[in-house]
Amino acid sequence: xxxxxxxxxxxxxxxxxxxxxxxxxxxxxxxxxxxxxxxxxxxxxxxxxxxxxxxxxxxxxxxxxxxxxxxxxxxxxxxxxxxxxxxxx
Amino acid sequence: xxxxxxxxxxxxxxxxxxxxxxxxxxxxxxxxxxxxxxxxxxxxxxxxxxxxxxxxxxxxxxxxxxxxxxxxxxxxxxxxxxxxxxxxxxxxxxxxxxxxxxxxxxxxxxxxxxxxxxxxxxxxxxxxxxxxxxxxxxxxxxxxxxxxxxxxxxxxxxxxxxxxxxxxxxxxxxxxxxxxxxxxxxxxxxxxxxxxxxxxxxxxxxxxxxxxxxxxxxxxxxxxxxxxxxxxxxxxxxxxxxxxxxxxxxxxxxxxxxxxxxxxxxxxxxxxxxxxxxxxxxxxxxxxxxxxxxxxxxxxxxxxxxxxxxxxxxxxxxxxxxxxxxxxxxxxxxxxxxxxxxxxxxxxxxxxxxxxxxxxxxxxxxxxxxxxxxxxxxxxxxxxxxxxxxxxxxxxxxxxxxxxxxxxxxxxxxxxxxxxxxxxxxxxxxxxxxxxxxxxxxxxxxxxxxxx
Numbered sequence: 001x002x003x004x005x006x007x008x009x010x011x012x013x014x015x016x017x018x019x020x021x022x023x024x025x026x027x028x029x030x031x032x033x034x035x036x037x038x039x040x041x042x043x044x045x046x047x048x049x050x051x052x053x054x055x056x057x058x059x060x061x062x063x064x065x066x067x068x069x070x071x072x073x074x075x076x077x078x079x080x081x082x083x084x085x086x087x088x089x
Numbered sequence: 090x091x092x093x094x095x096x097x098x099x100x101x102x103x104x105x106x107x108x109x110x111x112x113x114x115x116x117x118x119x120x121x122x123x124x125x126x127x128x129x130x131x132x133x134x135x136x137x138x139x140x141x142x143x144x145x146x147x148x149x150x151x152x153x154x155x156x157x158x159x160x161x162x163x164x165x166x167x168x169x170x171x172x173x174x175x176x177x178x179x180x181x182x183x184x185x186x187x188x189x190x191x192x193x194x195x196x197x198x199x200x201x202x203x204x205x206x207x208x209x210x211x212x213x214x215x216x217x218x219x220x221x222x223x224x225x226x227x228x229x230x231x232x233x234x235x236x237x238x239x240x241x242x243x244x245x246x247x248x249x250x251x252x253x254x255x256x257x258x259x260x261x262x263x264x265x266x267x268x269x270x271x272x273x274x275x276x277x278x279x280x281x282x283x284x285x286x287x288x289x290x291x292x293x294x295x296x297x298x299x300x301x302x303x304x305x306x307x308x309x310x311x312x313x314x315x316x317x318x319x320x321x322x323x324x325x326x327x328x329x330x331x332x333x334x335x336x337x338x339x340x341x342x343x344x345x346x347x348x349x350x351x352x353x354x355x356x357x358x359x360x361x362x363x364x365x366x367x368x369x370x371x372x373x374x375x376x377x378x379x380x381x382x383x384x385x386x387x388x389x390x391x392x393x394x395x396x397x398x399x400x401x402x403x404x405x406x407x408x409x410x411x412x413x414x415x416x417x418x419x420x421x422x423x424x425x426x427x428x429x430x431x432x433x434x435x436x437x438x439x440x441x442x443x444x445x446x447x448x449x450x451x452x453x454x455x456x457x458x459x460x461x462x463x464x465x466x467x468x469x470x471x472x473x474x475x476x477x478x479x480x481x482x483x484x485x486x487x488x489x490x491x492x493x494x495x496x497x498x499x500x501x502x503x504x505x506x507x508x509x510x511x512x513x514x515x516x517x518x519x520x521x522x523x524x525x526x527x528x529x530x531x532x533x534x535x536x537x538x539x540x541x
Contacts, residue, residue, distance in 0.1 A: 004096055034093055045093050058154035076100055078157035080091060085345040086338045087095040 002031065002080045003050045003057060005064065009073030011042035019046065019075070022067055027054045047080070100157075107310035107373040108339065109159040110346045111366050112198075113149050114286030115142050116293035116301040116359060119168040119202075127179035131187040134173075138165060138191040138200075141300050141356070146196040148353045152346055160346065161508075165192070166291035166303075167202035175214030185225035185232050192231035201291035203234040206281070208243040209531075219249065222256050226271035227263035233289035239279035239477040241484045245532040250477065253277045254470025254526065258493050261462070265495035268503050272492040273457065277473050279480035279487045284360050285416040290453075290488060301359035302351040303416060306343030307366040310373045311335055312399075316381040328382060329402040336363060336406030344411040362416030363407030364452055365399075367427035369510035375399075375420050376429025376439075387429050388439030396420060397450035417486060419452020425492075425505065425512030426457050434513045441472075441517050449479050454487035459503045459512035462495040467523040469493065474526070482535050 007019055016033070023030055028048045035044040050057055061077035068075030102108035122133035146163045153160040170184045185203055192200040203225055205215040222234045236253055239245035260271035276290040283294020286303035293301075315335045319328060343361040351358035367375045376387035379395045400419040408414050422444065424430045433439035441458065448454045454476050460469075473489045480487030492512065494503045499516035 004091065006096055006100055008100075036093070043093075043097065045096055047091070056155075058151055061154050061157065074104075076157050078099075079155050081345060082156045082158060082342065083091045083095055083099060085341045086099055087092065 001050050003048055004078050004080050004083060005046040005048055006076045006078075007042070007044040007046070007068070007073055009042055009068070009071070011037060011040050015042060015071070015073065016044065018067070018071065019044070022064060023048055026060050027052055028060070102308070102311045103158065106308070106314045107368070107370055108308045108342070109161050110304060110343055111307040112162040112164050112286050112305040113145070113160060113346065113350050114164040114166055114291055114303045114305065115145050115354075115356065116166045116284065116297055116303060117141055118293055118297065118299045119173060120295070123173055123176040125177060127177040127183055130173055130177045131183055134184070134187050135191055138167070139194050142191075142195045142197065144354060148350055152349050152353075156346070158342060158346060162198045164197050164286065164288060164291065165195070165200045166286070166293045167200065168293050168295065169204040169206055170202060171205035171214045171218040172295075173214070174218050175212060181214075181218045181221040182225045182228060185221075185229050188232050189229040197231070199231050199233050199288045201233040201235065201288050202293060203232050204236060204292040206237045207246050207249045208237050208240040210246060211249070219252055219256060222275060223259035223263050223271060226260050226274050233274045233291065235276040235278055235281065235290045235292060237278045237281040238473065239481050239532075241280060241481050242534055244534040245279065245474065245477045245481055247474065247526075247531060248529045250470050250474050251526050251529055253473055254466040254468075257469050257491060258464075258466045261493040261495055268505050269492050269495055270505060273490065273505060273509055275490065277489045279477035280485060281488075282416055282486055286362050287364065287366065287417060289490065297359070298357055300356045302347060302354065302356050303359040303362065304343045304347035304350070305362040305364060305366065305416065306339050307364065308335070308339040309365045309367050309375045309378055311339060312365060313372070313374070313378045313381050316378060321383070325398060329398055332399060332402035333406035336403045337410045339363065340407035340410035340414070358413065360413045360415030361407070361411045363403060363411070363414055363418050364416070365403060365420045367421065367423065368508055369426055369428055371428045374427045374429035375422055376427050376433055380429060386436055386438040387433040388443050392443065393446050393450055396422070396447050400451050417452045421453055421456060422447055422451050423456035423490075424458050424515075425503075425510040426508060427510070431511065431513060434515060441515055445475065445479070448476060448487055449483060452486065454480070455489045455491060457490055457492070457509065457512060459492045459494050459514045460517050461499050461514055462493050462497050464493050464517065464519065465523070467521070467526045468517070468519060470526045471522040478532070481532075
């Protein structure tokens with residue numbers, strides 16, 4: 001099972017590191033990272049493996065949302081099936 | 090990897106365009122709870138509903154968090170209670186109080202099915218139930234009532250139409266200290282669907298399995314945002330295509346949520362109802378979709394044509410996305426729940442006659458319309474009869490949910506709050522129709538050939 005972590009916000013030092021550390025703490029392996037900069041806005045999409053996670057996906061999603069708020073970022077953690085079902089026939 | 094653009098599009102739909110799953114509704118059959126003793130019957134109902142639905146709310150919340158999709162309501166629909174009254178006799182309000190207790194025990198927002206199906210006539214229990222609706226709605230908070238008074242195959246039961254006019258008025262009067270909320274929880278249908286997950290008209294039809302999960306999706310804001318990107322000179326067929334594509338995505342999300350909920354609850358998946366259900370939030374409005382198509386205000390000439398296309402395109406896109414589409418499916422036009430409709434009514438552009446025409450092509454009917462409190466029961470019956478006739482002749486579901494605002498005049502406003510929104514009181518034609526309504530009897534079913 002995989003989930004998508006999306007991070008949107010003002011670019012600053014250490015966003016990737018902060019999010020990766022949280023993934024590590026939850027024992028969720030980062031599979032892929034894609035990031036873009038639109039002027040000074042930062043958008044990062046991370047695909048993570050949640051099979052061996054030590055916390056439930058819903059708890060992790062809630063935790064990440066709070067982490068995001070503290071840093072002024074919008075962080076969503078969503079199961080990948082939502083994107084597969086909406087955008088693939 | 091999943092396309093970054095798709096991911097950002099989905100997030101934008103949810104965060105900015107109000108995409109949500111409007112409801113997960115668990116349909117529960119109460120036929121095996123029938124008992125000749127009403128108290129035993131109520132006890133069986135309580136036990137069955139609280140057993141089957143105990144994890145409904147939690148499951149909905151879990152899915153919502155894991156998938157990042159807001160799931161607004163968790164609801165229950167049950168077998169029309171009139172059938173249980175038929176077996177048990179007694180005061181039907183006892184059933185309403187039992188349903189209320191169940192709703193509070195499992196934490197759902199609404200429980201529907203305080204209903205009777207009387208399109209061809211009243212059987213035992215039907216009349217008692219219909220006459221008890223105002224009291225039942227005044228004494229409960231979460232119970233919703235509906236009555237089916239007509240169908241394309243049976244015609245219209247005018248005895249029931251006459252009675253329901255009085256019941257709508259009484260429901261409002263008994264709750265006049267609470268914004269006449271009773272009438273907002275009562276729907277009078279023609280061709281009522283048996284698997285509708287949306288309130289206030291949800292009930293669990295007798296042809297349905299013992300327990301089933303139905304999902305209602307929403308997303309007027311998403312459709313509007315998609316249309317806003319189209320050039321102003323794009324032909325209507327291109328607009329229809331955009332709506333279809335958007336409806337496809339919305340429905341796929343509903344299908345996913347429904348199948349997940351059904352798997353986790355161990356209950357078969359019923360249908361996805363792919364309705365565009367507005368909320369009072371600005372931007373989550375069906376009227377704004379119509380305006381985005383090029384109307385200055387919803388209600389302008391051209392509105393019915395736009396709505397017809399919208400309704401059809403939503404279905405076409407949604408059917409492709411789910412093999413089990415059902416319920417009401419289409420576009421809702423509840424006035425008080427739609428910021429655009431409220432504005433159009435205030436501006437005097439949207440009137441009851443235009444709304445009536447719109448109901449001939451939308452998915453339901455006259456919905457959440459606040460009318461002056463002085464309106465007579467006969468006039469309300471007349472509105473119900475007209476609406477039922479549109480449904481009967483066009484083989485579609487129509488419904489009436491009007492709220493007589495006791496003690497208020499046209500131009501005043503009623504404030505329900507929450508999803509029910511607020512409604513400017515609409516001026517309506519008060520011309521006397523009592524001779525016609527008191528004729529009672531039945532309007533025979535229409536011919537299904539020689540269609541002109």
